[in-house]
Amino acid sequence: MEPTRFAFLAGAFATHAFVGYALVRGVTDADPRLGIVFGLLPDADFLFPAAWGWPFVHRGITHTPLFALALVAGCYAVARSRRVAVARSRRVAVAIALAIGSHLAIDSLSPMGIDWLFPLETSWSPGLAVHGPVATALLWATSIGLLAWRRDARPVEWLRRRLVR
């Protein structure tokens, strides 16, 4: 793989993971690691063998609202079947929805877009450079802001401990 392509993908993966983490940490009480895992999950489609073809391609089935809904509903159902409390199961479902939803929202704005209406093939996209330097800086700044905004966020606690002595 070319170094520039590698750097682009590494930046995109890091951004999806961090945005997912910040959303789950910032607005839910679920384990924020869910944000990293499910913020990255749609890009597991890079591992699909080329021979599989559509929809098992990059930006195929794992980048569709239908897949995200099925995943959220499936995880909720598994949690409930294991007798996990309703409130905790809901927190996990919301965390997964936020993380995977953020990935789809970001990718949908890119030139390649996503198939919003899967199983129909659609190709509309506003064509924004969502993994370019400006958008990446905005996404990271917004995520850091979200973490700082949360009252008990670790960066805020860390600052408070150092300032209030």
Ligand SMILES: [Zn+2]
């Ligand atoms: Zn993606």
